[in-house]
Amino acid sequence: MTAPVASPAVAKAVIDPQSYADWDPLLDLFDQIRAETPVLRIESGDDDHEPFWLITRYDDVMRISKDNTTFLNAPRPVVFTNRQGEQFARHITAQQGDESPNLVSSLVALDAPKHPKLRRLTQDWFMPKNLRSIEADIRALAAKTADRLVAAGTDVDFVKEVAAPYPLHVVMQILGVPEEDEGRMLFLTQQMFGGQDEELNKSGMANLTPEQITQIVFGAVADFEAYFEQLAAQRRANPTGDVATILANAVVDGAPLSPRDLAGYYIITASAGHDTTSASTAGAMLALARDPDQFAKVKADRSLLPNIVEEAIRWTTPVQHFMRMAAQDVEISGVKVAKGDWLMINYVAANHDPAQFDNPRKFDVTRDQTRHLAFGAGAHQCLGLHLARLEMRLLFEALLDRIGSVELAGQPRRAKSTFVGGLKTLPLRIAA
Numbered sequence: 001m002t003a004p005v006a007s008p009a010v011a012k013a014v015i016d017p018q019s020y021a022d023w024d025p026l027l028d029l030f031d032q033i034r035a036e037t038p039v040l041r042i043e044s045g046d047d048d049h050e051p052f053w054l055i056t057r058y059d060d061v062m063r064i065s066k067d068n069t070t071f072l073n074a075p076r077p078v079v080f081t082n083r084q085g086e087q088f089a090r091h092i093t094a095q096q097g098d099e100s101p102n103l104v105s106s107l108v109a110l111d112a113p114k115h116p117k118l119r120r121l122t123q124d125w126f127m128p129k130n131l132r133s134i135e136a137d138i139r140a141l142a143a144k145t146a147d148r149l150v151a152a153g154t155d156v157d158f159v160k161e162v163a164a165p166y167p168l169h170v171v172m173q174i175l176g177v178p179e180e181d182e183g184r185m186l187f188l189t190q191q192m193f194g195g196q197d198e199e200l201n202k203s204g205m206a207n208l209t210p211e212q213i214t215q216i217v218f219g220a221v222a223d224f225e226a227y228f229e230q231l232a233a234q235r236r237a238n239p240t241g242d243v244a245t246i247l248a249n250a251v252v253d254g255a256p257l258s259p260r261d262l263a264g265y266y267i268i269t270a271s272a273g274h275d276t277t278s279a280s281t282a283g284a285m286l287a288l289a290r291d292p293d294q295f296a297k298v299k300a301d302r303s304l305l306p307n308i309v310e311e312a313i314r315w316t317t318p319v320q321h322f323m324r325m326a327a328q329d330v331e332i333s334g335v336k337v338a339k340g341d342w343l344m345i346n347y348v349a350a351n352h353d354p355a356q357f358d359n360p361r362k363f364d365v366t367r368d369q370t371r372h373l374a375f376g377a378g379a380h381q382c383l384g385l386h387l388a389r390l391e392m393r394l395l396f397e398a399l400l401d402r403i404g405s406v407e408l409a410g411q412p413r414r415a416k417s418t419f420v421g422g423l424k425t426l427p428l429r430i431a432a
């Protein structure tokens with residue numbers, strides 16, 4: 001098959017952060033692309049970014065995610081970035097002796113043999129068996145958060161009151177970050193993930209140049225590194241049972257983690273652990289506010305809670321894509337992809353694939369096909385997925401105990417972001 005190449009308008013829409021703030025037109029675009037050209041070449045009209053293949057079918061995204069030998073994370077940027085951004089990252093990391101296109105050396109930016117060695121360090125900690133030891137603390141926090149929401153009055157911004165602070169607090173406890181520093185961590189994460197949105201990045205300006213955005217992200221990375229270096233020193237002196245202690249004292253191949261690997265591990269856990277869960281939590285509440293019947297159903301039957309959580313994670317798909325590089329020539333859905341080519345596995349498109357999900361745009365708490373791709377698959381599948389599910393289940397238990405009805409009180413707004421996205425405001429009217 002000859003390579004299908006996107007028109008300039010489609011290519012622009014796929015990489016424009018604004019597209020991800022306008023959800024329904026984005027889903028329309030992915031439906032069209034998936035139906036006509038499920039493996040589509042995206043080229044920049046002004047050569048601003050490297051060309052890549054956009055992958056939109058569920059089955060193709062699953063196959064690529066699970067084949068970690070043919071499709072690598074490390075050699076190319078693991079999140080979409082333009083040439084300038086990549087050069088900037090390479091310039092900085094070369095100074096750190098790493099020569100990586102990824103600013104942060106985190107699990108998602110590594111391949112075997114190093115990736116599994118680092119992942120194993122905390123894998124057991126994040127399994128359900130160990131999470132039971134912190135369940136009571138999370139339940140208490142969920143109750144406190146729900147009480148605070150009810151006390152805030154009838155008209156509230158759910159993102160500000162609940163969806164943003166609650167997962168942040170959980171992940172900060174795990175990492176051993178004291179409560180007084182949480183605001184700083186939230187701010188830093190928003191710089192890293194919200195760099196494309198003027199309300200979330202620190203400049204407050206629209207239309208930043210790629211160089212300015214990269215500077216903002218790099219500033220956040222440097223702040224994170226300095227912060228966690230101090231924390232690791234404390235945990236070496238006074239070990240506890242938290243993830244920070246495991247990492248600060250870890251030994252791999254006979255040596256402690258390098259400062260860059262150590263900081264990268266903290267950064268991925270701190271950052272991946274809250275904006276994502278926050279977006280799914282807010283999305284679930286939006287769906288329930290729009291659909292009183294589903295709200296009544298789950299309020300009456302709490303056995304539906306795990307389904308709400310799973311459906312919310314699929315329906316919102318907060319991590320919108322990751323990138324991979326083909327390690328050899330390979331064919332995907334009949335299209336020839338060459339060794340060295342860059343690919344975007346698009347989880348939003350995959351999780352709205354009608355070949356996998358009936359009526360994919362409907363939020364349906366009774367859906368039986370729950371095998372979604374929002375957590376990815378294969379060697380890099382989300383390390384925190386059991387934690388995310390647990391946090392959300394406990395929160396919705398607490399909310400449903402306290403809330404009698406909920407409706408929208410204004411227009412919710414989504415973040416402008418190609419990578420991690422979701423609601424940044426959700427005005428609700430709540431009756432206790």
Ligand code: HEM
Pocket residue numbers: 065107108109119171268269272273274276277280313317318319322347373374375376377378379380381382383384385387388
């Ligand atoms: C709804 C919430 C969440 C979503 C949608 C989500 C999604 C993802 C996705 C798509 C990946 C990449 C998977 C792949 O490449 O196949 C990932 C990786 C990761 N996530 Fe999550 N995540 C969530 C919550 C969390 C939480 C709560 C934590 C930890 C506290 C966490 C920590 C990580 C880490 C460490 C990785 C890297 C794993 C690796 O590369 O080996 N995530 N997540």
